[in-house]
Amino acid sequence: MASESESLPLGRMAPPVPAGLDIPPEPPDVGARALSVASRLLCGASTFFFLAFLFAYFYLRSINQDHFWLPSAAQLKEQKELHVSLKPDQALGAVFIVCVVLSVLLAFLASRRMKQQSQSWLPPAIGALVLGIGAVAAQCIEFIVQKFGPTDGAFASVFCAWLAFYLIAILGTMYWLETQVATELRARRQPAAHGDIRDPDRLIAPSLDAAVFYWGFLAGIGIVTYVTLYLL
Amino acid sequence: MSTTAAAVSTPAPASRPLWRRLIGFNLLTAVLLGIGGYYLGWFIGHQIKGSSFHNQVPSSENDVALLLAYFFGVIGFLIGLGFANYPVSRMLGRPASLREKEQEGWGRYFGLCTDHKVVGIQYLIGIGVFFFIGGLNAMLIRAELLHNTPTFVGPGQYISLVGMHGTMMMGMMTSGILGPFANYFVPIMIGARRMAFPRIEALTFWLLMAAGFILTSTIFFGGFPTGWTGYEPLNDQAVMGMDSYICFFALVGISMCLLGLNMMATIITMRAPGLTWSRLPIFVWSVFATSVLMVLAAPMLVATLLMAALDRTINTSFFITGGGGSSYLFENLFWFFGHPEVYILALPGFGIVLELLPVFTRKPLWGYRLAVSGMLGVSLMSFFVWQHHLFVSGINADLRPFYMLSTEIISIPTGFIFMCVMGTLWKARTSFTVPMLFCLGWTFNFLIGGLSGVFLSDTPSDTTTHGSFFVMAHFHYTIMGGLIFTFFAAIYYWIPKMTGLRFNERLAKLHFWLMFVAFNSTFLPLFVLGMKGQPRRVSEYAPNLHGLNVWVSISAFVLGFSMLIFLANAVYSLIFVRLKAEQNPWRSKSIEWQVPTPVPVNNFEQIPVFDSDPYEYGVPLTVGPGQTAPAGA
Numbered sequence: 001m002a003s004e005s006e007s008l009p010l011g012r013m014a015p016p017v018p019a020g021l022d023i024p025p026e027p028p029d030v031g032a033r034a035l036s037v038a039s040r041l042l043c044g045a046s047t048f049f050f051l052a053f054l055f056a057y058f059y060l061r062s063i064n065q066d067h068f069w070l071p072s073a074a075q076l077k078e079q080k081e082l083h084v085s086l087k088p089d090q091a092l093g094a095v096f097i098v099c100v101v102l103s104v105l106l107a108f109l110a111s112r113r114m115k116q117q118s119q120s121w122l123p124p125a126i127g128a129l130v131l132g133i134g135a136v137a138a139q140c141i142e143f144i145v146q147k148f149g150p151t152d153g154a155f156a157s158v159f160c161a162w163l164a165f166y167l168i169a170i171l172g173t174m175y176w177l178e179t180q181v182a183t184e185l186r187a188r189r190q191p192a193a194h195g196d197i198r199d200p201d202r203l204i205a206p207s208l209d210a211a212v213f214y215w216g217f218l219a220g221i222g223i224v225t226y227v228t229l230y231l232l
Numbered sequence: 233m234s235t236t237a238a239a240v241s242t243p244a245p246a247s248r249p250l251w252r253r254l255i256g257f258n259l260l261t262a263v264l265l266g267i268g269g270y271y272l273g274w275f276i277g278h279q280i281k282g283s284s285f286h287n288q289v290p291s292s293e294n295d296v297a298l299l300l301a302y303f304f305g306v307i308g309f310l311i312g313l314g315f316a317n318y319p320v321s322r323m324l325g326r327p328a329s330l331r332e333k334e335q336e337g338w339g340r341y342f343g344l345c346t347d348h349k350v351v352g353i354q355y356l357i358g359i360g361v362f363f364f365i366g367g368l369n370a371m372l373i374r375a376e377l378l379h380n381t382p383t384f385v386g387p388g389q390y391i392s393l394v395g396m397h398g399t400m401m402m403g404m405m406t407s408g409i410l411g412p413f414a415n416y417f418v419p420i421m422i423g424a425r426r427m428a429f430p431r432i433e434a435l436t437f438w439l440l441m442a443a444g445f446i447l448t449s450t451i452f453f454g455g456f457p458t459g460w461t462g463y464e465p466l467n468d469q470a471v472m473g474m475d476s477y478i479c480f481f482a483l484v485g486i487s488m489c490l491l492g493l494n495m496m497a498t499i500i501t502m503r504a505p506g507l508t509w510s511r512l513p514i515f516v517w518s519v520f521a522t523s524v525l526m527v528l529a530a531p532m533l534v535a536t537l538l539m540a541a542l543d544r545t546i547n548t549s550f551f552i553t554g555g556g557g558s559s560y561l562f563e564n565l566f567w568f569f570g571h572p573e574v575y576i577l578a579l580p581g582f583g584i585v586l587e588l589l590p591v592f593t594r595k596p597l598w599g600y601r602l603a604v605s606g607m608l609g610v611s612l613m614s615f616f617v618w619q620h621h622l623f624v625s626g627i628n629a630d631l632r633p634f635y636m637l638s639t640e641i642i643s644i645p646t647g648f649i650f651m652c653v654m655g656t657l658w659k660a661r662t663s664f665t666v667p668m669l670f671c672l673g674w675t676f677n678f679l680i681g682g683l684s685g686v687f688l689s690d691t692p693s694d695t696t697t698h699g700s701f702f703v704m705a706h707f708h709y710t711i712m713g714g715l716i717f718t719f720f721a722a723i724y725y726w727i728p729k730m731t732g733l734r735f736n737e738r739l740a741k742l743h744f745w746l747m748f749v750a751f752n753s754t755f756l757p758l759f760v761l762g763m764k765g766q767p768r769r770v771s772e773y774a775p776n777l778h779g780l781n782v783w784v785s786i787s788a789f790v791l792g793f794s795m796l797i798f799l800a801n802a803v804y805s806l807i808f809v810r811l812k813a814e815q816n817p818w819r820s821k822s823i824e825w826q827v828p829t830p831v832p833v834n835n836f837e838q839i840p841v842f843d844s845d846p847y848e849y850g851v852p853l854t855v856g857p858g859q860t861a862p863a864g865a
Contacts, residue, residue, distance in 0.1 A: 042493065044528055056565070
């Protein structure tokens with residue numbers, strides 16, 4: 001009851017620490033756990049971002065407003081559009097998704113080697129980076145050679161916008177991966193430049209793990225993207 | 233990470249001359265680079281318009297140029313503040329560091345600072361400024377409605393005013409509690425020394441400020457005619473001011489998502505020993521539940537606005553019917569974010585009320601677990617109700633019962649919160665302090681907001697009242713009555729900790745009573761006006777509604793005046809007289825009141841070990857072996 005409680009001493013949620021008890025300033029694994037959690041949350045955010053495009057795809061396809069989901073050549077000519085084919089290049093699409101998948105596999109390999117504290121994690125990580133950039137390049141070539149633009153109906157709009165934002169997401173992830181590779185290369189080249197870092201791998205491992213997890217997830221979104229835009 | 237290079241504790245930097253302090257990464261550089269970026273984008277946009285897009289962009293409008301100008305402007309602004317330094321140095325392989333070296337003095341409030349307490353105060357001032365701009369718009373709206381025909385602003389300007397007011401309030405106040413108070417207090421409440429990602433924390437604030445300026449700049453581009461919802465096809469047909477809206481809300485969405493992500497990562501990973509989930513302060517739980525919504529719902533908003541921007545600039549066909557798109561798609565995507573947004577605004581308010589009630593009733597919080605489940609339940613269910621906003625917009629009739637039911641069911645977890653409030657108030661000997669008055673005000677207002685919401689969740693009654701002042705009255709009772717009252721409760725409660733100063737109590741009580749009475753006097757009659765058929769977003773109304781509208785307008789002016797009393801009190805008490813606050817003026821058990829004021833940069837000398845929950849008022853004190861009995865406040 002309130003009246004009784006008012007007479008009681010207030011107390012503290014966290015009592016004073018007894019003398020001699022040493023509590024470290026911050027548990028050493030806090031940063032690693034924060035990165036790990038953040039990468040998972042980022043997966044959630046990315047899912048909902050691309051979900052908007054997936055929803056748009058199926059919604060616009062199902063209503064097929066004025067038959068403009070995939071307009072015919074005649075319709076496009078009526079709209080004074082010069083392009084007539086709305087089929088994306090299957091070969092380039094396949095190259096794109098293969099690059100993504102191979103890049104992820106190499107990234108997982110790098111992460112695994114890092115966990116085994118093997119120094120040989122760098123080559124697969126660099127390979128993952130190159131293939132990731134390769135996927136972006138393949139899709140950019142597709143944008144250049146395809147015979148339709150974003151104004152050629154609803155499918156064309158979804159295709160161009162969805163893939164463009166997916167490429168931006170890949171580039172962001174490649175940047176994340178690159179920072180790990182660059183840190184390791186710099187540490188090997190100039191150990192003194194790392195100040196008080198006794199073990200650079202301890203610094204890189206959690207971040208690499210988080211980046212690889214996110215990249216794997218993004219590749220999953222990439223597969224859904226590929227199936228939806230190229231195969232359906 | 234133990235292996236990071238930067239030291240957490242930093243020595244005080246040597247004092248530099250003023251001219252030296254103006255050179256480098258600071259707000260001045262940010263503004264200059266922002267302006268430079270803006271004109272660069274504008275120039276590029278006009279170059280693009282001159283070549284490949286010349287057939288697609290009307291000659292009088294150049295959305296490409298404006299959107300690029302905003303984009304480059306924001307990038308320049310952030311580079312000027314120093315946000316690019318760390319990513320570039322990481323790209324070059326320099327090791328990770330936890331955060332920047334902290335400065336002392338006033339300069340840290342005007343730049344990139346990674347101290348969560350500084351960011352909290354930056355948020356409070358920054359959001360406060362835009363809150364007052366939004367409020368000023370409301371005063372202009374009510375001034376126009378003093379007459380039943382257009383008087384000092386035309387119908388076009390009127391709808392722009394309504395849009396500015398709604399968008400400013402809904403966008404900026406999304407972080408109204410999480411920005412200032414969660415950033416400041418969550419790390420302290422969980423026994424941490426910092427947020428999980430301090431730079432991201434600072435980034436969320438500066439993105440929001442850039443967004444606020446962009447929205448304000450819409451007046452130079454003709455405003456926007458859509459209200460805060462930005463509905464298509466009006467969105468696509470609007471003048472360039474619409475680009476400001478799109479850019480503003482996209483930036484708010486990014487800021488919101490990052491803020492939520494940072495909060496969740498902090499709460500999950502950085503709790504001190506002993507602070508189990510069941511001991512977490514209820515305010516932290518509310519922040520957690522809100523953050524879930526922010527992380528998941530905001531990306532949907534960003535994606536939707538990007539689609540709208542592409543429709544306006546390069547003529548894609550997401551929402552343009554003539555090209556195979558559908559305006560109804562926009563409305564679906566928008567409300568998939570929009571309804572969780574309502575709870576993003578409301579949930580932190582629940583947390584504030586539940587956090588403060590035990591302090592002022594000197595009782596343990598009644599139904600802690602029920603309250604937590606209520607907040608998480610609201611979070612989860614808010615993703616399943618969005619279609620009730622579209623009952624009259626062409627929804628398939630077969631879907632209506634599902635969304636009607638899901639919307640009605642969401643009142644159950646909300647009811648849990650109310651039950652906990654009532655249970656805590658039951659037979660309590662309440663101290664009617666200013667924060668407590670605002671909490672009680674919330675109880676009354678949110679009850680009316682919640683009950684009127686039931687009518688809007690029902691398809692038949694919603695069909696009657698949709699688009700009328702009834703809807704406006706409902707959401708002002710939930711958002712202003714729910715969020716703004718708790719925002720002020722939090723200000724009055726935590727300002728003594730944040731500044732070491734306190735408000736003049738008499739003026740504060742005057743603020744509350746005037747605000748409470750004027751608020752109800754303003755918004756209660758709007759239910760009647762809505763039932764009588766006055767539509768939203770239109771300045772012209774039937775002559776028989778004139779008397780009631782005059783009453784509402786005068787009440788609104790009094791409500792605005794109450795805000796001036798608050799402002800005057802803040803200036804008087806915190807700047808001129810500088811009324812000193814006690815160390816723990818409310819005799820709270822919570823840990824934020826047990827650290828010194830001002831709170832040291834690193835919060836704690838040692839990470840605390842928690843051994844009780846924060847609401848054990850009235851529970852006999854146990855003192856463990858080797859511990860000294862703490863002094864009661």
